[in-house]
Amino acid sequence: MTSIGTGYDLSNSVFSPDGRNFQVEYAVKAVENGGTAVGIRCKDGVVLAVEKIITSKLLKPGANRRISTVDRHVGIVSAGLAPDGRHFVSRARDEASSWRSVYKGPIPISALANRLGSYVQAYTLYSSVRPFGVTSILGGWDSEAELAVDGQVGSGPQSGAGGKVKGAKSGGPGLYMIEPSGLYWGYYGAATGKGRQAAKAELEKLDLASEKLSLHDAVKEAARIIYVAHEDNKDKEFELEMSWISSLEGPTKGRHEEVPKELLEEAERAARRALEGDDEDEEEGAKGNEQMEE
Amino acid sequence: MVASHGLTGMLGEDGIHVDMNHLKSGEVNLGTSIMAINFKDGVILGADSRTTTGAYIANRVTDKLTQVHDTIWCCRSGSAADTQAVADIVSYHLNMYSIVNNEAPSTQVAGALFQELCYENKDMLRLVLFVNWYTGIGHLIYRCSAGIIIAGYDPRHGGQVYSIPLGGSLHKQAYSIGGSGSTYIYGYCDANWRENMTEEEGIQFVRGALREAIKWDGSSGGVIRLVVLTAKGAQRHLYLPDTDYTGPGATY
Numbered sequence: 001m002t003s004i005g006t007g008y009d010l011s012n013s014v015f016s017p018d019g020r021n022f023q024v025e026y027a028v029k030a031v032e033n034g035g036t037a038v039g040i041r042c043k044d045g046v047v048l049a050v051e052k053i054i055t056s057k058l059l060k061p062g063a064n065r066r067i068s069t070v071d072r073h074v075g076i077v078s079a080g081l082a083p084d085g086r087h088f089v090s091r092a093r094d095e096a097s098s099w100r101s102v103y104k105g106p107i108p109i110s111a112l113a114n115r116l117g118s119y120v121q122a123y124t125l126y127s128s129v130r131p132f133g134v135t136s137i138l139g140g141w142d143s144e145a146e147l148a149v150d151g152q153v154g155s156g157p158q159s160g161a162g163g164k165v166k167g168a169k170s171g172g173p174g175l176y177m178i179e180p181s182g183l184y185w186g187y188y189g190a191a192t193g194k195g196r197q198a199a200k201a202e203l204e205k206l207d208l209a210s211e212k213l214s215l216h217d218a219v220k221e222a223a224r225i226i227y228v229a230h231e232d233n234k235d236k237e238f239e240l241e242m243s244w245i246s247s248l249e250g251p252t253k254g255r256h257e258e259v260p261k262e263l264l265e266e267a268e269r270a271a272r273r274a275l276e277g278d279d280e281d282e283e284e285g286a287k288g289n290e291q292m293e294e
Numbered sequence: 295m296v297a298s299h300g301l302t303g304m305l306g307e308d309g310i311h312v313d314m315n316h317l318k319s320g321e322v323n324l325g326t327s328i329m330a331i332n333f334k335d336g337v338i339l340g341a342d343s344r345t346t347t348g349a350y351i352a353n354r355v356t357d358k359l360t361q362v363h364d365t366i367w368c369c370r371s372g373s374a375a376d377t378q379a380v381a382d383i384v385s386y387h388l389n390m391y392s393i394v395n396n397e398a399p400s401t402q403v404a405g406a407l408f409q410e411l412c413y414e415n416k417d418m419l420r421l422v423l424f425v426n427w428y429t430g431i432g433h434l435i436y437r438c439s440a441g442i443i444i445a446g447y448d449p450r451h452g453g454q455v456y457s458i459p460l461g462g463s464l465h466k467q468a469y470s471i472g473g474s475g476s477t478y479i480y481g482y483c484d485a486n487w488r489e490n491m492t493e494e495e496g497i498q499f500v501r502g503a504l505r506e507a508i509k510w511d512g513s514s515g516g517v518i519r520l521v522v523l524t525a526k527g528a529q530r531h532l533y534l535p536d537t538d539y540t541g542p543g544a545t546y
Contacts, residue, residue, distance in 0.1 A: 104406035111395055146451055149402045149409070149464055156332060157468035159489045161452030163336040163524055168449035 011127045023131055024124050027080075027180035030133035034079035035066075035238065036195035036229040039137040040222050041175035041188050041208065045215035045246035046139035047259075048077045049222035051195065051230055054237040067243045067258075071096035073106050074140035075243050075256035079193030080180075081133035088136055091119055104150035109140040109174025113184050121182025131180045135192040138178065141245040141254050144171030173245075195229025202228055215246055219259055223267035224274050231275070240268055325513025327475025327504055328358060328369035330445035330455045332468055332489070333496035336524035337445040337453035340500040341369050342475065342508050343516030354516040359530075363388040365523045366404045366446035371473040372460075377440045380411050401446030405456040405464055412440050413462025443470045447523040475507030475514035482506050493522060497531065505539045 009022030
């Protein structure tokens, strides 16, 4: 970077003459070294997945979780500095809880993303703090059911409320990615961390905007994408962690939960098979080229 | 639990002495008849229009139906000052909510906000005299005297009616009646209430019930005001005593 050493990278709250905040850009570098994390949004739910690089043989497999539950219906996975991610999750839980105490109901995913975006942005403004060294993927499900006010008694007319409009907006999946600058967008598929380029390329192939992919297939795709993204980092071992949130009719009934062990293992087997298949194709392709040259 | 603020009532040889000056000086009370119902296309709110200060009618054409958002309204009973203040605060929060979240608040959100304010402030909103029936000892305590009915319409949930009685609990109801006049119309409402009434039937029901409440309750009177909340928005109705509450009907 040409601007290194010019003095504009020493503090937050100081712009460089061309309008950049270098501390934020360095935070993005920290994220780019982290294990790959992806999120997939489908019509009937959201999947979160993360590649956990095994830094020591002494670490207990399955412990040291990287995906956290924020509220019953929301989960967060982040890439970058793990302690920053934990602090971020803690703030997310506070926001979700504060919403509940005021409005007596679950926080909408969009509102949580907005509040967290504002929180992260505030860490780019002051010289006394450094920006978050994480990019976080926030996934959740806004209930499609009619929500009661927490603690209310009674349920209104037996025949239900009158005057409901068919097709009125009501709940559904939510997937957002929040960057160290505080920038956040809503996504069909989101990827961050070391293998994000490969992961994004794979996500784009899924045509998520058409909403044809089922949640179950999305679990398998998420596993495969983490395996694909790991290909460039093959010398290091990794563990796959996945969670999901389904619709109220789906397997998790609108809650954020770990993907069950059997399904996770099935998805990992399918991911390895898919990768081995790719390798064979490549070998065949190579042979083909040789034959052409003969 | 309520805090005691000293003695003001005594049991003497000639019976219980009650200090009737327990209202804050100049306080205006809504001895009232209010109600809200669900019907086929939404909700209807209704109220009489009498405001009293003791025996004096301070206002005979009061509007006790207060808008807190486009299609979320409330019926106020109890202390006029307290319920107006609470409605103003809720109105502020709902307007803020719709701006921040780029979406109109649901009736549930309004219900939650009303409940929080009424429950958390129930001990400090108004001085009320309580006399122990056995000892005759009276306690002047602060108590919220806000009895509020919230009714709202939104496209997703349709019409909904919530009631918040004195203690600050929250009840979702098919229809709700409140205020001193409501005691006279429990039978009328029970006998005449039906689910899924048409708008015309709903108006007739509310108007008929409030007419009875006004007839029997000395603290209720004046005109009958209604608000109809549907997908089409809010529409006000007015019914005058000079024609036995038959007209003029829908206004702006």
